[in-house]
Amino acid sequence: MADLIRKATRESYGETLANLADKYENLVVLDADLAAATKTAIFKKAYPQRFFDCGIAEANMMGVAAGLAAAGKIPFASTFAMFAAGRAYEIVRNSIGYPHLNVKIGATHAGISVGEDGATHQCNEDIALMRTIPGMTIINPADDVEARQAIESAINYVGPVYMRFGRLAVPIFNDSESYKFELGKGIVLRDGTDVTIIATGLMVYEALEASRTLADAGISARVVNIHTIKPLDKELVCKCASDTGVIVTVEEHSIIGGLGSAVAEAVTGCCPVPVVRVGVNDEYGYSGPAVELLKKFGLCADNIVVKVKEAIKLKK
Amino acid sequence: MEENLKKNLMKRACKARMGVIEGTYNAKSGHPGGSLSICDLLTYLYFEKMNINPENPDMEDRDRFVLSKGHTAPALYAVLAQKGFFPEEELKSLRHIGSMLQGHPCINIPGIDMSSGSLGQGISAACGMALAGKLSNKDYKVYTVLGDGEIEEGQVWEAAMFASHYKLDNLTAVVDYNGLQIDGKLSEVCSPEPIDKKFEAFGWHVISIDGHDFDQIENAFNEAEKITGKPVAIIQKTVKGKGVSFMENQVSWHGTAPKKEQYEQAMAELNQQLKDLED
Numbered sequence A: 001m002a003d004l005i006r007k008a009t010r011e012s013y014g015e016t017l018a019n020l021a022d023k024y025e026n027l028v029v030l031d032a033d034l035a036a037a038t039k040t041a042i043f044k045k046a047y048p049q050r051f052f053d054c055g056i057a058e059a060n061m062m063g064v065a066a067g068l069a070a071a072g073k074i075p076f077a078s079t080f081a082m083f084a085a086g087r088a089y090e091i092v093r094n095s096i097g098y099p100h101l102n103v104k105i106g107a108t109h110a111g112i113s114v115g116e117d118g119a120t121h122q123c124n125e126d127i128a129l130m131r132t133i134p135g136m137t138i139i140n141p142a143d144d145v146e147a148r149q150a151i152e153s154a155i156n157y158v159g160p161v162y163m164r165f166g167r168l169a170v171p172i173f174n175d176s177e178s179y180k181f182e183l184g185k186g187i188v189l190r191d192g193t194d195v196t197i198i199a200t201g202l203m204v205y206e207a208l209e210a211s212r213t214l215a216d217a218g219i220s221a222r223v224v225n226i227h228t229i230k231p232l233d234k235e236l237v238c239k240c241a242s243d244t245g246v247i248v249t250v251e252e253h254s255i256i257g258g259l260g261s262a263v264a265e266a267v268t269g270c271c272p273v274p275v276v277r278v279g280v281n282d283e284y285g286y287s288g289p290a291v292e293l294l295k296k297f298g299l300c301a302d303n304i305v306v307k308v309k310e311a312i313k314l315k316k
Numbered sequence B: 001m002e003e004n005l006k007k008n009l010m011k012r013a014c015k016a017r018m019g020v021i022e023g024t025y026n027a028k029s030g031h032p033g034g035s036l037s038i039c040d041l042l043t044y045l046y047f048e049k050m051n052i053n054p055e056n057p058d059m060e061d062r063d064r065f066v067l068s069k070g071h072t073a074p075a076l077y078a079v080l081a082q083k084g085f086f087p088e089e090e091l092k093s094l095r096h097i098g099s100m101l102q103g104h105p106c107i108n109i110p111g112i113d114m115s116s117g118s119l120g121q122g123i124s125a126a127c128g129m130a131l132a133g134k135l136s137n138k139d140y141k142v143y144t145v146l147g148d149g150e151i152e153e154g155q156v157w158e159a160a161m162f163a164s165h166y167k168l169d170n171l172t173a174v175v176d177y178n179g180l181q182i183d184g185k186l187s188e189v190c191s192p193e194p195i196d197k198k199f200e201a202f203g204w205h206v207i208s209i210d211g212h213d214f215d216q217i218e219n220a221f222n223e224a225e226k227i228t229g230k231p232v233a234i235i236q237k238t239v240k241g242k243g244v245s246f247m248e249n250q251v252s253w254h255g256t257a258p259k260k261e262q263y264e265q266a267m268a269e270l271n272q273q274l275k276d277l278e279d
Helices: A009-020 A041-046 A058-070 A081-087 A089-097 A126-131 A144-156 A203-216 A234-244 A259-270 A290-296 A301-313 B003-027 B032-036 B039-049 B070-083 B088-093 B122-135 B154-165 B195-201 B214-226 B260-278
Strands: A027-031 A051-053 A074-080 A104-108 A137-139 A161-164 A187-190 A195-199 A221-225 A228-230 A247-254 A275-280 B064-067 B142-147 B171-177 B205-210 B232-237
Touching: A009 A027, A009 A041, A009 A104, A009 A144, A027 A041, A027 A058, A041 A051, A058 A074, A058 A081, A058 A089, A058 B122, A058 B154, A074 A081, A081 A089, A081 A104, A081 A126, A081 A161, A089 B122, A104 A144, A126 A137, A126 A161, A126 A228, A126 A247, A126 A259, A137 A144, A144 A161, A187 A203, A195 A203, A195 A234, A195 A259, A195 A301, A203 A221, A203 A247, A203 A301, A221 A234, A228 A259, A234 A247, A234 A259, A247 A259, A247 A301, A259 A275, A275 A301, B003 B032, B003 B039, B003 B070, B003 B088, B003 B214, B003 B260, B032 B070, B039 B070, B039 B142, B039 B214, B064 B070, B064 B122, B070 B088, B070 B142, B122 B142, B122 B154, B122 B171, B154 B195, B171 B195, B195 B205, B195 B232, B205 B214, B214 B232
Parallel strands: A027 A051, A027 A074, A074 A104, A104 A161, A137 A161, A195 A221, A195 A247, A247 A275, B064 B142, B142 B171, B171 B232, B205 B232
Antiparallel strands: A137 A228, A187 A221
């Protein structure tokens, strides 16, 4: 699969906003002096009258977005995940979440794959933070195809949505013709009977790669793409627990509070089975090239294979 | 301002103060001090200035109001009830379990345009509403009220910068300058003064008034309406606890509810003020 085209989902974000601007005339875009990096500059160039730079002031940007939404606009508030979910957390909670306003948060540069900028910019906690806000929808697309449809789906959903995009160019593995995004519905990418690998974001492709290696070793791994982390597709997760008896979650996020936690919380209530969480292990990141960092942190197909083999031993 | 109108507004403001006392007494909690200091302002806005309709609270072209100093919700609720957005009887349920009237403003309440209460956030939402108005070529106005202590929040100045940069001349922010915050005098806690000069430096048109003088309030809003190309800040000097003798200028009444005896005395004083106005 080495011939797949690679693209960062932040690119998908900027392009899709521009593509949908005519179709959704209430769509407006805010950024906090990072338009070149979040790729909202693509929208800004095409629709300058509907783009508002808030400067390096994320708290106010989230509040402005709330006010725009309260007055009927569909604002996309864009910045790095660290500042969207981290710095502006309390504004997102109180000014967007509590009044359940129709604000879309476009958080780019999520996770360890930010790379060289290092720990201060590598946000591995955003999913955990956003999950605690009642009524917040969280989407973490795996590739360009999924990201594009997810963005339009978010526009058509009325309510706050946190969307997580990456800086690193990743393989486009979904088929643009047949792929269909359904908010809140997980996707079984590959069936299997021995174990289920539940992945999100750029780890979905790694999980698929791992499943091929595992197949060669005689292990039948089901691969599920959870693009909507909240609300979680509990029905599918519970079915996987029941069908395969063990789950391995994979995410480019802290193992605390993210996809792994959401899955573990779900299965304890419906079908308790071992859940092994692959993610960032309660530690900060550091500087380095993104691809190498992902390997260092075990966020790659090879490590998923190791963890799946360990997980299967836990099966009763 | 015409004398009859002024007297009418003064009576309404007095009734709003009674609503504040009634609400916080029955809630056994709440913030009477800063609620009492904005009753005149809110009465003017809701009974004289704003284009709103209690029969149709979500009217698209209505003027918007955001109580950035959300802890003073009792004053806003009292004025909204008088205006007919919901029955005045509701005020007694303030902060009770199951009550519509939450401790801080909630967007689900008829007449409330934005949930608020975490300080520094309301002004940003007001900026967003003003920007939306400009984008949609609507001529509605957006009003917000900030506490003087509230402007210690950094987000207020992010919003001040934004409003000025985007020339939000349909936005008027009032700073309720009563000089007291929870921990004491503004000047002693961590002073944001001089307030007028700060807003001026951020590119706002600034008007300083006595917030208990309806003539000055009216003149300020009339002046604000004529300003183009920049947002307007009205710095209103007020008395925290205004209208209840033992609460006036006492920081201890920031967030303390009156007990039975105090409630009775406060209501007696306000009833007397109302009677004097009616004579």
